[in-house]
Amino acid sequence: MEQTFLGPVIQKLAELLAEEANLLKGVHKEAGSLKDDLEIIQPFLKDAEAKLEKGELGDASKVWIKQLREKADHIEDVVDEYIHHLRTKICRPEHGFVHFVRKTCHFAKSIKPRHDIASEIQDIKGSLREIKERGQSFGLRPFEQGSSGKKTTNVDASTGLRLGSLYIKEDDLVGIDSKSKELISSLVEGPSTRVVTSLVGEGGIGKTTLAKKVYDDDEIKRHFDCRAWVTVSQSYNVEKILKIMKSQICHGIEKTLRDNGSTIEELIDLLRDCLETKRYVVVFDDVWERDFWEVIKHAFPTKNKADRIIITTRNASISNSIKETPFDIVHELKPLSSELVWELFCKKAFPFEPETQCxxxxxxxxxxxIQKCNGLPLVIVAIAGLLSTKExxxxxxxxxxxxxxxxxxxxxxxxxxxxxxxxxxxxxxxxxxxxxxxxxxxxxxxxxxxxxxxxxxxxxxxxxxxxxxxxxxxxxxxxxxxxxxxxxxxxxxxxxxxxxxxxxxxxxxxxxxxxxLCFSQILDKGKARFKGKSRRLSVYNTTKDALEILRGSEIRSIIFNNVDELTESFAISLFKNFKLLKLLDFQGAPMHNIPKEVGNLFHLKYLSLHGTKVKFLPKSIGNLYNLQTLNLCNTLVEEIPKEINKLRNLQRLLAQRYSHEIECSLNSYGSVRIHEGIRCLEDLLTLTFVEANDDGVDFVKELGKLTKLETFGIGKVTAAMGKELGTSIGNMNHLEELFINSIREEETLDFNCILSPPCSLRFLSLRCRLEVFPNWISMLQNLTGLSLRFTRLIDEPLKHLKDLPNLAFIRLYQAYDGEELHFEEGGFRKLKEVLLGKLEGLKVVKIDRGTLPVLENFQVEACLLMQEIPSNIKHLQNLKSLIIKDMPREFVAGLQPNGGPHYSKIKHVPSVSIQYKYGEWTKFQSYKLGEPDLLQRLQ
Structure with a gap:
């Protein structure tokens, strides 16, 4: 039978019953009886939930569901506390006389907790009997599977699920071409003054879809010097929006302000300076308040360069108030016609029928x-998507x-x-x-x-x-x-x-x-959004007053979103007062230390410190017996205490650090040191990035015991470890993603010792000197992405890759020292993206006609001996983006539209960007073909 919110509680009781050897007879009997009672009540709850969703349930029955939910939560808490009590007893590894004394004392102390849980379960059973009787008096009856009249869809991957999208893809758009052409025409051919165009219509009518299609149009890209897309929404922050605009408009301007130090006034001044000499188009999607425009409009200088601003909103009064000149336009979007509704419906409901016919x-x-859909694309897509799952x-x-x-x-x-x-x-x-x-x-x-x-x-x-x-x-x-x-x-x-x-x-x-449903609670700017108790909490913006609001609650999961501060005292209080927490996500929080009190959270399954400033983990991390996920990505943690090896339930340890400031260096990926004994963590599925530490070969041998790994990353590998590392990787039969970084660029590694590579590998990244291409890579039939950096191969690598049937992405950066790369005919049938960087000996790239049929993105960077773009690039009809970074002056000059001898090869590409590095960091100034600033630079 389909599960209800009682399902996890029943499973929890099953876990308790599995501790049979450690349970008193009375506890086992009462727990088993309680599990039976819940299984009997579950069909009544299913009936109540079905009636609730149909609007057939009265207020009294809604209270019944609420009471049952609270009782289920209470059972889960009682069982968790007791399991903690049992595990604490089991995990004490003492022997001899001291063990006898402790065992005797512990037994005396444990009789009361065991008696207490039996007594408490009896009380709970009494309450459940009353709840069940009340439910029957409200007319609730056991729910039989299928009585709702709907069929449950099998979610197994073997059914070949179609991956759709709520935002209708371009090839699914209907009736939008005429609207987009009209809007593009008004943007390109309109008056020389600044024009604000408002797209107005109810939710789901396609405002964002239309705006995005226009924004991404090739003619718009060519006509305007710069573009920006900003999603505003109801809970917008002006300062953040200005910074988003700055990042899209002002990149390449060396005189920039630090993100954390810019005031609103300074950001507005900077944007005005950037836009003063440029023709721009800016989209503000999903505007809810007039006040937003009253502030943001000051970022746009008044000049006669035919600048354009697009705003999407559901509120017609906002669009009318924004209309400040006769040239400003208000487009009111109407529902689709019946013919277009039918076309869209059939595309989504019958994707596998001939010509998508009904x-x-x-x-x-x-x-x-579809008569119920009122011509709204979102509604049509939703109901058609549902119907596509039905027979x-x-x-x-x-x-x-x-x-x-x-x-x-x-x-x-x-x-x-x-x-x-x-x-x-x-x-x-x-x-x-x-x-x-x-x-x-x-x-x-x-x-x-x-x-x-x-x-x-x-x-x-x-x-x-x-x-x-x-x-x-x-x-x-x-x-x-x-x-x-x-x-x-x-x-x-x-x-x-x-x-x-x-x-x-x-x-x-x-x-x-x-x-x-009391599913979760949101704490926004110190105020609770919903009434009622909940087990999950999402904290927005500030932690101020959060502990006071949480006091007395039964929160088990907390996610922090964009909080402005998170003090150590707050964390200590949280860890002390909410010991039943099972999920804590601090991602991006301004947190500098993780207090030792975190070790109190015995039930914690998930801890994410991703993007925090935490430097050290306390030894008490080893107390988190139930921890399954520990995320330390982009923290300052460099070493994990040896106590981590106690966490036998750990499945995911993520600890890679990435620095954009040294992106092109071997050191751009940081790893963490981990102590001997990692072989104990046999259930690990993800381990990235660990450092091949001082134990060297012995440590690498240990890794071979982690045979369940699906994602693995290791750094600071030496040549001496190559053979043992290859053997360990060969043992990882389930591996799908593999990342290997050497200790230094000149360290040559040999991976041809991997005789049985994991056939499930989908992504491979090697950042190390190789010289000889590993033969086994050409055997990876499931490989989707390959990144080779600093490999300095002598042998041309593409001939080994051309027949890989699923390869979609290739990055070669300082990967090959030869003079020619050749994309041979008949190969690379699914390749969509190619990045070639700093191939210092490369002179020629050959692309046979008929190869790379689906390539969408091509990038070449700092290949200083290349004289011209590959000739047959002109036959790549699916190519959408061409990026040229730090290439020689002659190479770039040959691509210019006015007299460039190679312009005809790339004129079909919608987006061509010429980029040059500036300043101390890896930032690039971007130019369009034929742009005056670019031509001046090329002189």
Whole structure:
């Protein structure tokens, strides 16, 4: 039967019962009886939740659910405390007379806790009996699977889930071409004065989609000297917005202000200086307040260079108030016509049908369903995404229509948007509902890396274990299903890096459900957003008064988002007073020390210090028996205490540091020292970056015991370790991502000793001297990305790579000392991105006609002997971006549109950027082809 919020509690009791050898008979009996009671109550709860989602539940029944939830939370706390008590006893490794004395004393002390839990469980059972009886008096009945009339979708990856996107992709756009052409024309051909164009319309009508299509148009890129895109949203910060504008507009200006020291006035002055001589287009997406424009408009100088500003808003009064001159334009977006609605619906609902056509037997039902959508693209995409998961039979689709009709008839206050989103949510299996609601823990318009999301979901207990699959793989399937249903959008790079977020309308819906279900709490600027108790907390902006507000609560998970300060005293109080915490995410918080009191958090599963200023970990970190994830990325931690080896449940240890200031150096990636004994952490799935320490070969041998690793990164490797490291890597049969950095650039490593490379490897990064290309790389059939830096190969590497069937990304930086690279015909069928940097002997790049059919991005940097761009680049019709960095004057001059002999080769490329490094840091000034400043520099 599908799970409810009682599921994790039942599982918790099962864990307690598994401690059979350490339980008194009375405790075992009472715990087993309580588990049985919860399993009996769960069908009644399922019935209540189904009626709640249909709006059939009265206030008294809602209180019943709330009371049951609170009782479930209490059971979880009681069991966790008792398991802690048992584990503390088990973990004491003493022997002899001292052991006998301690054991005798401990037994005397433990009789009371064991008796207490049995007594407490009896009290809980009495309360549950009363709750069950009240539920029956409210008309609740055991819920039978399938009685809701909907089919639960299998989330297994083998079903070949289609990865959709809430933000409609360009090839899915309908009816937008004429609108975009009209808008582009007004931007390019309008008056010489500054013009503000407002796109107005209700949520989900496609304002952002239209603005983004126009913003990314080739004609716009060519016409304007600089562009900026800023998402404003409801909770905007003027200073942050100005800094975002500065980063997009003023890059390349050496006289810049430090981010942390700029006032609003200074930022406005800087932007005015940058824009004074440039023709610009700036988009402000999702504006909610007129006050925003009253401040931000001062950043734009008044001049006659045909500058353009685009604003998207739901509020027509804002667009009218912004219209300050006769030239300013207000575009009111209208719903799609019936013909365009049908076209979009069919594309999303029938992606695998011939020409995405609707089967005849579903034609009538489909038209009835889309009549509910009011012509809103977001709503059409949401309902079509839901229908795409259903069987293409009339019975299934009739149920969808009947349920929609029921919602509209019984909830007249619902709009089509909220109804469709509600219905899409209602159709989710229980485990996916929790995952979807979790986006409410994140700030508005926040985009999160999928790997971080997986780790959070796992720590929360949302991910069900499946035989033969890691929890990360199951979490990936969950996310794919949410994307497939068009509830979550994502952007993918290199075939495996994904950033995910939800539309603001989806987030509005999520927050309403979060409040109703007491799923989580948001503390924004020191004030609680919702009423009622919750187990999860998201802290925004400040920790002021947070402890006072939290006092007496039962919080188990806390995420800190953009907090302005986080003192050591705050952390100590948090660790002392909330000992049942299982998740703490301090990512990016201004935190300089992690107090030893963190060792109090026995139940902690997830601890992230990512991006903090923490330098040292206390030895008490070894007390975190249940810790599964420890994230130290981009902290100042250089050494992990040996107590880490006590954490036998640890699965993910992330500790890499990356410095943009030394990006082109071997030292740009930092690693941490870890002590002997790491072989004890046999459940590790992720380990990045560890330092090949003073133990050298012995330490590398230990790594070979970590056979479950999927992601592994190691730094400061020496030649003497090469053979043992190769053997250890050969033992990592599940490895998907591998990163190896040598101790110094001149250290030559030999990896041909890897006789059985992990066949599951998807990404490989080698930052070391090789000279000889490792033969086994050409055997990696699943390889998606390859990065070779400082390898100084003598042999041409591309001939070893051309037949890899899934290779999508190649980076070669100081990787090859030869004179010619050759992309041979018939190879590189899926390659989308190529980066060539500082190949000091390279003179010629050959691209055979017909190769690189899907290449989108090509970058060449500081290859000083190259005289010209490859001739056949003109045949790469999918090429979208060409970046030329620090290349010789003759090379760049030959690409200029007015007389450049090689301009014809690249004139089809939508975006061509010429960049030169400036200042002390690795920053680049960017120029367009034919730009006067660039031509002057080339003289």
């Amino acid at each position: 089967p005849k037997e579903l034609d009538h039902l489909s038209h009835e369903i 293409k039979i009339e019975f299934e689709w009739r149920q969808v229509l009947d349920n929609l009709n029921y919602e509209f008839e019984n909830n007249p206050q619902l709009t089509s948007v909220s109804t469709i989103i509600f219905f899409s949510y209602h159709d989710l299996p229980y485990h996916l509902k929790s995952c979807f609601l979790y986006f409410g823990m994140l700030p508005e318009d926040y985009s999160i890396f999928d790997q971080r999301l997986y780790r959070l979901w796992i720590a929360e207990g949302f991910i069900e274990s499946r035989r033969g699959k890691t929890l990360e793989k199951v979490a990936q399937e969950y996310l794919n299903e949410l994307i497939n249903r068009n509830l979550v959008s994502c952007h993918t790079r290199f075939g495996f890096q994904r950033r995910c977020q939800v539309h603001d309308l989806m987030r509005d819906f999520i927050l309403a459900r979060v409040d109703e």
